[in-house]
Amino acid sequence: DQQVKQNSPSLSVQEGRISILNCDYTNSMFDYFLWYKKYPAEGPTFLISISSIKDKNEDGRFTVFLNKSAKHLSLHIVPSQPGDSAVYFCAASRYNTDKLIFGTGTRLQVFP
């Protein structure tokens, strides 16, 4: 049972444009969400997070939006840069538990 899903396995965006990565979840008990960037054969690198009491969090070029009613979150990267090319994972956790449940990942390619 995949509780966190990223339905787009890949995304290709031109440099300078906006990248939008989407994530859906099924468990309404999740209340904390994170986005990670990952290169092959490396551990994930934390990008940005959001708690369920907010609907938006921004950090530089990265903005995460949370729509609790739709159980959907998205990561916006603007402007996209070639160095952003990687696999992006969303992850979710429940209140009072430390466990992170990861989505299936989206491979982002930013081309010049």
Place this chain on the structure above:
Amino acid sequence: GAVVSQHPSRVICKSGTSVKIECRSLDFQATTMFWYRQFPKQSLMLMATSNEGSKATYEQGVEKDKFLINHASLTLSTLTVTSAHPEDSSFYICSARDIQGVGYTFGSGTRLTVV
């Protein structure tokens, strides 16, 4: 920032042997350590959660006798894959949380190949 050192980064072993993977928190006390496994082009799947000084809690479907987790100190956790088989070949990653429970710091991962 917080750093988790994971070793080895890559290991090849023969079928039937055991392999130990170490994760050390370098500048903080890791009260909780998580172990994940990632098959090619798939998500990171949580295998188990360990708290320092207590037994690990395994996720459904993960064999605790095959994947031995030790978290004897606040800076070191180990995962031992016992009697490894080719189907255990995967990318294993640890993640640590400190006593404040703020953030998750990931190790750099271990690529295990069982031949």
